[in-house]
Amino acid sequence: MGTPLGDYIRAKRDSIQPESLGLPDRGPRRTPGLRRTDLALRAGISVEYLTRIEQGRDRNPSPAVVNALADALGLDATEREHLRYLTKISGSLCVSHRDRAVAPPNRQVRASVLEMLRLLEPAAAYITNRFGDVLAYTNGFERLMAGSGVLEAAQPNLTRYVFTDPRAHDFFADWDQAADELAFDLWLAPSVESSEQFRRALEADAGAQFARRRDRHVPPPQLPLRLNHPAGEQLRLLRERLELPHADAQQLVVLLPADDTTARAMARLHHRDGGGLRAVS
Template structure:
């Protein structure tokens, strides 16, 4: 049985064409991408050791080995960060069974006050599991009529994979689903990740499980929305990490004048206020 670390390394190896590293083409092969022997050579480790890592038989490679693999795979900074994280959770100390528990939902008063200062802008406080913990009236206006905030405890992943309206609201649904699923690997704790995936997997279907095990680092671009009222919006996202809370403050900014006008019109139609969900 493989590990998240091994699956990620194998996926990246399969995505690399030998010619891109100056290696000769091997002709038609059963497996795509770079051969295991070639990656092991570039990383300066044995083929047998690389096989053990990929197959989950070695769960504790040293930081030096992880760095050499990152160099050999030509990983960008985001991918390197993810590789180190997977090495951490795959290590022996993290391989024991974890008890699924929900994450804390408390939002500190000072964070709520910061959110109020952003009114009437579009902003939320969320965590890596996709829980929407607090939001401005602007966010409520932009998502009005979409069903995203209808649940007592709204969650972006649950909405994306279980509510058909999400596939219309998020114009680039595939990209957003990739982003949200990838962020689950940065969950507040393994216990929290187990809790959400155990709850979501049975109802989300293969679209969710396939992404969860793919480990493709998403390229986050402009967020495009199609509001039920007919507004087409393009939003830029600025994320401020709140490390002591394992939460993020996400601010959505209009990418063009048309989007700014649409947000203003939606705000006139919906007079909401800041909400905190606990």
């Protein structure tokens, strides 16, 4: 059985053209990308050891080996951080974890956090977690999502909405970007077991388009979010995120206009009737 670490190294190796690293062209290859022998040589490890890591037979490479692989693959700072994270969870992930009872993610939003959210009105802001659950939101966020279907479920979840609701493809002008971000965010969940459980459940409904992104392991760039609002407004939004304390395992996300056109459009949306701050049990 493979591991997230091994899958990522193999996927990253397959995406690299040897010429980009100054390596000579050695003729046709059975698979695209960097040969395992070339990566092992650049990292200063044996091909057999690299094979064991990629296939999940070695789950605990030393920090020196992980850093050497990061250098050999030419990873940037964000990719290096992700590589270290995958090393950590690969070391703890085993078959027994998949079979034991998994504690559900924390859905309780503290009263002081709800008060902070209330003070942000009329801004579009919400509390979420790495699974995409929408746990509480402002009236401004409700107006922003009106007509999209995001908040129709009893327990709204952005990840499930994006991958299973056909309306998401129209609502998110850059659907692929949104899908990549939400799939990658699952790797950052506080519990390896709960994240794995959520991914398996969603894959049953979302199919290959989710599985492909889930295994890509590519940290997506943080670009403005573009929405096609059902009211006919074209919105371009910046997202500011505040990580709440570790015990909460939640984030506060505020959506801000990225340009004057969006600011005027959101002002028009704010004049619509709304219900006020909402916490989802």
